[in-house]
Amino acid sequence: MIIRLWSRRRAEALAGKGFERGGAASGDAADDPRQPHGGHGLRVRPTSSWFATAFSVGLGLTLAYTMLETVLRISGILTLLLLALFVAISLEPVVAWLARRRLGRGPAVILVVIGLLAVLAGFLALVVPVISNEISGFAEAVPKWLKQLHDHHSTLGRLEDRYHLVSRARAQLGAGAGQAVIGGLLGAGHIVISAVTGTALVVVVTVYLMVGMEQLKRFAYRFVPLSRRAGVVGLSERILLRVGRYMLGNVITSAIAGLATFLWCVALDVPYAAVLGMFVALMDMVPVVGSTIGGVVVSLVALAVSFPVALGTAGFYTGFRLAEDYLIMPRAMTYAVNVHPIVTVVAVVIGGALLGVIGALIAIPVAAGLGIVLEESVFPRIDTM
Template sequence: MQRAEEAVIHDSGHTRDPQDPLPSDAMADDADTEADLIAEAHAEAADLADDNQVLGTPGPPVSRRSPFMIGLLGAAGVAVTYELGQFLLAASGVLVLLGLALFLAIGLEPAVSWLMRSRMPRALAVAIIALAVIGGIGGFLALAIPPVVAQAEAFSHQLPGYVAQIHDHSSTLGRLDARFHIEQRVTAAVGGDTQSKMTSGLLGAGKVVLSATASTFTVLILTVYLLADLPRIRRLAYRLTPASRRPRVILIGDEISAKVGRYVLGNLMTSLIAGVGTFMWLLAFGVPYPIVLGIMVAIFDLIPVVGSTIAGIIVSLIALTVSLPIAIATAVFYVVYRLLEDYLIVPRVMGRAVDIPATATIVAVLIGGTAFGLLGALVAIPAAAAIDILLRETLYPRLDHA
């Protein structure tokens, strides 16, 4: 209660000092007045309550056009966008692995569907496919590691002979060194503290191997889980679309998934061609372990852009243990094969698998690899196929009737 500045006048007409306490009768009157106000509010609330809205009728909404609301919503939008961008940047590595696993799961879905046609439970079909993939990778490693180690030992034993040939200007290596200064370039590249550089290089290689191994296991585990839950993921994605357009979205989505599956099959075919070609070349020139190296090239060729190049370098180094001319010829073979694969085999095979022009496949791989790296090159062709479907089914009909 607000006090007067000078005095408070009582009903008796006398003045009272503002510091004096109120009489008990006045305090009782104020309490009664407060109780009456609360009782009236309760009575009004009881009148407002009904069966449908027991908490009363809402008041008028806050105007969204008010300067305060416009500024508040704008600031909130900027903050949310910034935080979302920071989250995507921080989680980019995980998102890449997740995208790769989802792509592999969609690609393996036709194999799971084929097993399920014989009334096999989906969980069992997914387990069989997963065991087949893991068994193939494990079997390849079991076959490849011993010959790789043996060839590395043979190369280390022959390395002093290669060094001696470099200093002999009458030999092939000597003539190459005199022309291209190989020894000088290697010495300049190594330079400084050789032992510390070798130690740091070994540690860096170890980190790369551990990171690649962890990423591979992560992708395999995510692929298995996504493959098992793929029908549920599809239903969730289709549920997010409007009911009036849902049937058409389902048809387009299933067609895109089918093209991804056919792309994976086409990629396996190109890898098989690379493996068979490697086996025949190595067998013709007497390079050891042609079967294992052919399988290795086929597996590496599944990686777009860089896979066949890495495999060609490894095979050329192993061919160096036979002779330098054979190693050079093997390197030339892989350069020629890489050109044929990129501009003839992949456009033809992938063009038929996903039903898009060969030019579009080349442009898609180039743009995808440049913009998004390995994952972009991997999904470039199915992404181009998806864009082609969307254009034919949505944009072109509207433009034709515009």
């Protein structure tokens, strides 16, 4: 009894000095090959290493910073890929409808791509001759304007005599005029090349996503546990259906804007009515800023007729913009995606602030998807608590 009591007190004393039962009692016992991991003796209590902790934290912060820098560098590419995914999801109902008509998914995708290319070709066929004619007219008018600058009896000549526009322009440009022109040309060339490559990337990725949409969805669903997979699949399919309806509603409102523009231009003899109508229809598909840009362009073209016509055109687009924002678009979006008008406006503003035009374009479908998730997954769980 005395020996047992002494052993217990001895073990407690050693534990207070950094030892505990279950390991080696000393360095010799720890090095004993008969007890490589400690037997029933005493084991040294492990202590945390500040160096290892600091190294782990530093490594984690370094990796996080590197990942953030990488994401920021490729943010433009990621935005284009997101746009391609959105376009592929938006066209999925059309592709699926054609595929159910015994065409197969490949031919259905080909037909959709051909249709889009036909629309683009028609737009270019209308726009390119107009632009080339305007450029030719501008090039022919420049020598006449230069001649009028030296004619003291013309309007441009009187303005030159009074304000000395040419001399002021030369003084502002100075010796760096050539470099400024070259820099401007290089910058414009870079913008054009970036736009062409970005468009090509979006088109190619969109085609690949449309072809492999079913395989992509099946692959994504495999990350969901089998017990919950059926519910997730049903929820995802409803979200994709809402996105398709949103695009249909957006196309309808854009077609209304383009038709209204065409009729207005024809009624007031504004030139290039068909081109302006198609341009406004395409721009109107971009929420918030698209219809405004289209209205400004049409109003500027209307100056070729007269200032009152341009002023009336600006008033027409102001009224049409208000009607579209508060009457046409909310009703169409409520039917298409069942999103409240307030949520529509807030989603577009937030999406535009985060990702610009692309964010505004995908904001309403994202809001519709979040609404479905809340209504069918989050709120039922909260109600059962």
